[in-house]
Amino acid sequence: MSSALAVPLDRATFAARTGKPSAPAPVRIVHLGLGAFHRAHQAWFTDRVDVAHEWGIAAFTGRSPKAAEEIAQQDGLYSVLERAATSEQVSVVTSIVEAWDGARLDRLVPLLAASTTAIVTLTITEAGYRLTSDGAPDRDDHVMVEDMDRLRSALTGPGLVAPDFAGTAAGTQAPVSTLGRLVLGLEARRRADGGAISIVPCDNMPGNGEHVRAGILAIAQHARPETARWIEANVSFVSTSVDRITPATTSQDVALVAELSGWIDNAPVVCEPFADWVLSGDFPAGRPSWEDAGAKFVRDIDPFERRKLWLLNGAHSLLAYAGPLRGHATVAQAVVDPVCRAQVEALWDEAVRHLPAEGLDLQAYRRALLERFENGRIEHRLAQIAKEGVTKMRVRVAAVAVRERAAGQDAAACAWAIGAWVASLLAAQDAAGTGEPATLPDDAAVAAVRAALAGENPVTRLVALLDAGLAADEAFVARVSDAASSMG
Ligand SMILES: NC(=O)c1ccc[n+]([C@@H]2O[C@H](COP(=O)([O-])OP(=O)(O)OC[C@H]3O[C@@H](n4cnc5c(N)ncnc54)[C@H](O)[C@@H]3O)[C@@H](O)[C@H]2O)c1
Numbered sequence: 001m002s003s004a005l006a007v008p009l010d011r012a013t014f015a016a017r018t019g020k021p022s023a024p025a026p027v028r029i030v031h032l033g034l035g036a037f038h039r040a041h042q043a044w045f046t047d048r049v050d051v052a053h054e055w056g057i058a059a060f061t062g063r064s065p066k067a068a069e070e071i072a073q074q075d076g077l078y079s080v081l082e083r084a085a086t087s088e089q090v091s092v093v094t095s096i097v098e099a100w101d102g103a104r105l106d107r108l109v110p111l112l113a114a115s116t117t118a119i120v121t122l123t124i125t126e127a128g129y130r131l132t133s134d135g136a137p138d139r140d141d142h143v144m145v146e147d148m149d150r151l152r153s154a155l156t157g158p159g160l161v162a163p164d165f166a167g168t169a170a171g172t173q174a175p176v177s178t179l180g181r182l183v184l185g186l187e188a189r190r191r192a193d194g195g196a197i198s199i200v201p202c203d204n205m206p207g208n209g210e211h212v213r214a215g216i217l218a219i220a221q222h223a224r225p226e227t228a229r230w231i232e233a234n235v236s237f238v239s240t241s242v243d244r245i246t247p248a249t250t251s252q253d254v255a256l257v258a259e260l261s262g263w264i265d266n267a268p269v270v271c272e273p274f275a276d277w278v279l280s281g282d283f284p285a286g287r288p289s290w291e292d293a294g295a296k297f298v299r300d301i302d303p304f305e306r307r308k309l310w311l312l313n314g315a316h317s318l319l320a321y322a323g324p325l326r327g328h329a330t331v332a333q334a335v336v337d338p339v340c341r342a343q344v345e346a347l348w349d350e351a352v353r354h355l356p357a358e359g360l361d362l363q364a365y366r367r368a369l370l371e372r373f374e375n376g377r378i379e380h381r382l383a384q385i386a387k388e389g390v391t392k393m394r395v396r397v398a399a400v401a402v403r404e405r406a407a408g409q410d411a412a413a414c415a416w417a418i419g420a421w422v423a424s425l426l427a428a429q430d431a432a433g434t435g436e437p438a439t440l441p442d443d444a445a446v447a448a449v450r451a452a453l454a455g456e457n458p459v460t461r462l463v464a465l466l467d468a469g470l471a472a473d474e475a476f477v478a479r480v481s482d483a484a485s486s487m488g
């Protein structure tokens with residue numbers, strides 16, 4: 001269809017054209033972090049299975065209100081453009097029924113308190129949790145530190161929650177971090193006797209359910225021990241491994257969606273056809289039958305998580321740093337570079353030594369990953385993946401290196417990947433010239449990265465940001481240093 005004939009996407013027009021219900025489903029899921037991935041994954045899974053129209057999602061942005069404003073103008077509707085190597089298709093997702101700025105605590109808190117709300121999902125990026133690697137609130141993060149104190153005075157003060165919550169939200173006591181807001185909402189649920197609920201983090205972190213549980217309990221314990229006890233007894237934390245390559249949407253994608261579908265949609269998402277969701281944990285207040293769209297519910301999620309983080313995400317991070325140094329801008333370009341590809345394969349050889357041989361079909365998984373990476377219609381920018389390198393490299397590559405070294409191996413491919421990260425930071429610093437601060441990729445740990453780059457033995461100090469044991473391992477650091485020099 002010509003995009004000139006396209007019409008704005010909204011619920012009434014969509015219902016009239018398709019015969020689908022025009023009334024939104026009731027809110028039973030709250031989502032925090034209304035970015036591209038939520039729309040391509042959890043909202044898409046829910047949309048596919050919710051034939052009875054029972055599971056509406058109220059989605060909140062994490063930082064900027066922009067995505068919420070765009071989607072709210074379309075009554076929550078948006079298009080998913082699935083791009084395979086040789087074909088593409090567009091579908092409209094209707095499961096998001098409300099879209100809000102995350103700062104709208106006057107809507108968030110009552111929803112979290114309502115007994116009709118059964119599930120909270122999150123995609124706020126790894127850094128957005130503001131936790132240390134062991135799940136403790138990050139005391140070096142001033143937002144987290146200030147929120148913990150705000151919550152302590154808010155939770156012990158009178159008149160915090162509904163019906164007069166809007167006034168408090170505008171006041172100084174309102175938390176600004178996502179976990180702070182969540183603890184506030186859980187306290188409101190406790191006071192409202194809203195019952196049990198599941199929290200389902202969907203970010204790329206190992207043991208994400210347990211990790212977030214530890215953080216939320218520590219924040220609540222600091223604010224009000226009674227809140228922490230209620231959370232322990234009533235909140236189920238579900239761990240997940242999530243997978244669907246979803247790059248940031250471009251203006252060309254917006255135009256293409258109008259051309260292919262006839263909808264003027266200012267908030268489409270683009271992703272690959274592949275989608276995977278593995279979950280482990282309880283849903284005491286119910287859940288959509290996500291398994292009908294291919295989700296898997298397992299007892300032990302650990303092998304699935306490690307396979308995905310070490311193979312898919314590990315390779316992504318390797319390419320994100322090595323690729324630009326070799327002139328590439330996207331995953332599809334970098335993965336066909338013979339040097340990068342050989343290093344990806346070598347990294348995978350190291351990682352699979354620490355994965356169970358049974359049940360994961362590792363050879364087929366690796367072959368499929370290469371095909372997915374080579375899909376040139378998915379323009380996955382390496383610069384997007386390179387952000388938050390410290391958090392990502394810790395769990396995607398350093399975790400494998402630690403196991404390799406403990407097993408007496410040289411961990412050469414892990415060292416090469418970490419060397420690429422180091423080389424990219426050193427190159428950014430050099431590019432800045434004398435006296436100018438380097439323009440480094442976004443990273444919550446950027447101050448520590450800058451300090452490491454400015455001091456003596458920058459390679460050792462950078463490796464120390466990933467793992468102290470690796471930094472003390474002279475042979476390993478020498479390999480990282482050699483790899484970085486060969487790329488610099
Ligand atoms: N995009 C993918 O291919 C993909 C695949 C699997 C998992 N994920 C997970 O989803 C996360 C989000 O990816 P996306 O593609 O939706 O990104 P995005 O940039 O489109 O959206 C990120 C969302 O997180 C929020 N956010 C960012 N930093 C935050 C902070 N410090 N505090 C609170 N909220 C914050 C933003 O406001 C936004 O709502 C990733 O970091 C990853 O953990 C993404």
Ligand SMILES: O=P(O)(O)OC[C@@H](O)[C@@H](O)[C@H](O)[C@H](O)CO
Nearest residue numbers: 204242243244245246313316385
């Ligand atoms: O989303 P991030 O920033 O955690 O990581 C970038 C990519 O590695 C990631 O988004 C993958 O594309 C995704 O995990 C595939 O399922």
